[in-house]
Amino acid sequence: MTTRLIVNGIDKTFGDFQALSDVSFTIEPGQFVTLLGPSGCGKTTLLRVIAGFLEPEKGEILFGDKVMNDVPPNKRNTAMCFQSYALFPHKTVYENIIFGLRMRKVSADEQRKRVKEVMEMVDLVGLENRKPYELSGGQQQRVALARAIIVRPEILLFDEPLSNLDAKLREKVRVDIRNIQHSLGITTVYVTHDQAEALAISDVVIAMNKGRIVQKSDPKTIYNRPSTKFVADFIGSANITPGTCTEFAGSTAVVDSLYGVLRVQAADLTPGEEAFLCIRPEDFVPIFAENAPHAVNVVTGSVLHAVYMGNSLDLFVKVNDHVVRISAAKDCPIPEGSQISFTVQPDKICVMKG
């Protein structure tokens, strides 16, 4: 039942607008993959191409080894959860959920059995005869999910399914979605513009920008080792500085950056080469007199603002006319206007070529 999804060289234009250009990737059976990017990056377009609602100008979509390009949406065994839920307003919860089974001419006995199973799975028991407008947002969302998984699709598709829920519920539902997907083992493509959601939920994150894939990695790598400035900036917050390599020895490079000269653990930099450095705010550690002597990569500046975030104290520090963001411990006694030194480990600095 689990299927490998192959997207091969997809181009899609709307008039003059190039929505997707040469998009290729493979999703292994049972993987949970997120398409992440700002609005207009082409992620929803790509999802609609996979579902068959849009025809690409170039390239192929394969489910396993079947080419799906000429297969209409109703013949592709995908199931999609829409951003608006797209529940059938005139049908009850029960009728909504069995719709896909009826279209597949599944026997009535089997229908009943599967509905029971799915209703329990998404915790909707007792709401069978309600109409969608009688449900809360969270319940509607679960009906949409139930309606999709009940057909046992080869590919499960999500189009920003949580964007209409409030923040608290969003966190709970994303765990539910992840658990259900895991237990069913259905290959899943999930579109979102929320980077925290993408990191929390996926096996693999595909970052997109301007119709192209920018990076495809597991959540950890994409956060710690962004390959471009765009990814570093879009996912989490990042301090990004251009730099020039002055020395390279072993696996350590010395880079002259806006924040001063930094030692960086890097695989391949040649002296004279220019690159960008990405340093996450939480990787900067403030130093005080007692741990100062052992520190490398010490940067000094004056604190412009200290913003209390609840779980951390975020400092905006002016270093050589540039603002650096640092996440310090939440009870760190640093007042605005004070001078501060901080350090970053060489292996916590990510080198980006673009």
Next chain:
Amino acid sequence: MNNYHVKSQKKLTRQLLKILLPFGLLSIIIVWIGVPILYALLWSFVNPEFPWSYPDPFPKNLSLFQWEYVFKYTTIVKSIGNSFLLAFVTTIVCFILALPTAYALGRRKLKGSEFFKIIMLLPMVFPGMAMGLFLGRMLHGMGVSGTYLGVVMVHTLVSLPYMLRILVVNFESMPQDLIDAASNLGAGNWVKFKEVYLPMILPGLVAGAMFTFITSMEEFNLTFIVGAPDITTIPTVLYSYLGENFLRTRASVVSLILLIPNLILLIVAERKIKTEYMGAALGKM
């Protein structure tokens, strides 16, 4: 290869359909609507010395005789004047009556406003002839039967629902923020009305005026009963040529006289009027 061939053929038929279908539909619509109007035009230009009779598909000779006759020897000029005057006055009266009510229904959250919105449709569903006969009885008793006042009263009654519905939709769609902002910036009631409500009500007023004007222009049943015998409008004149003594050539002239202002208003409506007002006037609940 084969598969590709089938696919391209399918695409071709689809594209062909895409071109042919609109043309087919267009020709049906033109025949459906254009031919009747064209026929009326032809009839209005028939030269009475060369009658147009079966089986000639077209008249033998055309002349302006009928038009001249209708304008010279019948009361049509007076009726045209009556029709436009009545429509104009009715529109103004409707606006004055509808404005406060539409404001109350559209902006104040009155209890039972849904009920009142249904009540105001009554003149649209009440049988026109019954209303003409029995309301006519009352107006007769009041001594306004056969006067302009009486006819304006009944025209207002049948046109008012259109003006009301459109203005209610108009009032409902005004953003409360804007009005609050005006109050917040220190506008009093009069300034608020003049600077905020009035400009925003203009589109609804134009749409509502158009519909009341048309309704009044084409109103027949009530005018026929209440206006008789002194006040004739274009529809009652037309009826006299269509009823017991059927005068086709004259009827065609009068039909066209009645049709032309409506068609002009339709073109204006298409350009100027928002679809939501169109919907409000046409019975979307």
Next chain:
Amino acid sequence: MMKRRKFEWGYLLLIPGIGYIVFFVIASLYIMVAQSFGFYNYTGSSEFSLTFWQNVFTRTFFDDLWFSFRTALLTALVSIVICYPLSLLMQKIPGRKTFLSILKIPMFVPALVASFLIVNIIDYHGIINIVLVKLGFIEEPLRLRNDPAGIGALVVQIWKNVPFQMIIMYSAIEAVRKDVKDAAANLGANRFAILKEIILPITLPSALVAVIMVFIRTFNDFAISKTAGPYYPTSISNLMYLHAYTFGDWNTSACIGVMMMVTSIVFVSFYTYISKKIAD
């Protein structure tokens, strides 16, 4: 205290619009009912009497009532049968805005003019008869105008009411959300299933309203059936008019008016009840 006063002001504002309508509609209704029981006579004595009600149910009354009812029902149903597929087709056609504008024309044509325009076409030497004879379908021109079966009046009514329903149905179908249709396709529904399972049930309420509106307009008609309809039976409005003006019998006319409204109300309630049953 302030709040109460505000409320009263709001209701006062309803008087010019709603009050005007309610006053005249109730007045018409009251005089009609009163006259049917012998009051408000123009001449002679006015007193309570049931004689008019005893004499109103004649053969002519039932024939005319049936004629109006049948014409109204057929107009409403035939129009929706034409409009619905047309509205569906229109959704995808390039230049649909222009089509819709042209289609709206008959709606802006006054009833009497519409009647005249169509009468010209279907008359003894109208274009339809000429074409049919030329093509050899018929020997002699057909009598379609003022025909005993009332086809002439029916054609005029359909011509006038199709655009009206078209506007309602087109916007109803257009309003069916695309993502809902996509969801159905995604779950395995083909075009036919989407139509049957999604579009039809969602647009059904609008279709019901469209049918009722056209039914009432046609049922109340006087002018069109008078000019294009048969000489016998005529419309129920015409019978009412005839009794009042030709026979001077206002009381019977009032009885007919009451029966006309009762028929309308009974039909609309019955129809709404049935269609709700079907929808569920």
